[in-house]
Amino acid sequence: MAADRLYLDHAATTPMLPQARAAMVAALDAWANPSSPHADGRAARAALEDARARIAAALGWDGPVIFTSGASEAIAIALTRAKAARILTSPVEHDAVLRVTAGADRLPVDADGRVCARIEGGGTILAIQHVNNETGVIQPLDRIERGEAILFADCAQSAGKLSLPDADMIAVSAHKFGGPPGVGALLIRDLALIDATGGQEQGYRAGTENLPAILAMAEALDAQSNWLPRAAALRARLDAGIEAAGGTIVARDAPRIPTIASYRMPGLSARAQLIQFDMQGISVSAGSACSSGSLKTSHVLGAMGWDEAEAGEVVRVSFGPQTSEHDVDRFLAVWTAMAHRARP
Helix, strand or coil: CCCCCEECECCCCCCCCHHHHHHHHHHHCCCCCCCCCCHHHHHHHHHHHHHHHHHHHHHCCCCCEEEECCHHHHHHHHHHHECCCEEEECCCCCHHHHHHCCCCEECCECCCCCECCECCCCCEEEEEECECCCCCEECCHHHCECCCCEEEEECCCCCCCCCCCCCCEEEEEHHHCCCCCCCEEEEECCHHHECCCCCHHHHCCCCCCCHHHHHHHHHHHHCCCCCHHHHHHHHHHHHHHHHHCCCEECCCCCCECCCEEEEECCCCCHHHHHHHHHHCCEECECCCCCCCCCCCCCHHHHHCCCCHHHHCCEEEEECCCCCCHHHHHHHHHHHHHHHHHHCC
């Protein structure tokens, strides 16, 4: 990444922490298949299990950890192999959830995108994001009356930042908290909740474990610092500047993680904004990186009641550990100038 560029798209991916990079490089120099019975394989297995324990401890998790290629695979495992007759989810979930739950019932959400529901009966898996990847809104998972339903929480945006919710299954992704891309995990209270298919990871995920990436993931979690209070101050500064310049804060008064915010600039499309920001050396996005290549209208904002024209003027800004007050002011200066030119 060029030194003069300003990266404000950490919700899409956060650059690897130096500690994680060093752990991955070291592991690449001494890598062996953890399933091999010889001494090298046994050493790799020991390192794998140590990383598994470290990741569970760092996340405050006391159940099994199944390593995957990322949150999307963890989501697919949980939702396609759960021992449940019915899936309930919401219309503001990540595309990775919506893709594997086509035809499932979608629970209503309020104007902030928070689920409003009471679940009755058993045989149901309830799949709800902990933190929305577009708006940063924190779902009140502890207040959803779910009865005997299995709760699956997509924690890709919250793991390593917020305490995990009290859920039965949780998906996490390393590259969202400074680890490498291509590795994540499904945290599960009881392996009996899903069907086994054979292979590695106690028979629940086939394929040789990516040990170098897993070790880097563990290191990234161990290296986490409490930077959220600083992020909250930065976002408050950004929120105030956006409103002063005539912009709209998406879900302004809802509980939001300090690292993610979305803003509407009246009169200028998100596509045009992204081009102009990019020309100014600033990286932001319009919604989820997994779908923004097509820049389609956000299904999240649509579910929250935004019309297509309004939703088409929204961009997302997301912070990382190194984001500074100077960075916020640089973005605000460009945003304000663009908003002024966009006024009729």
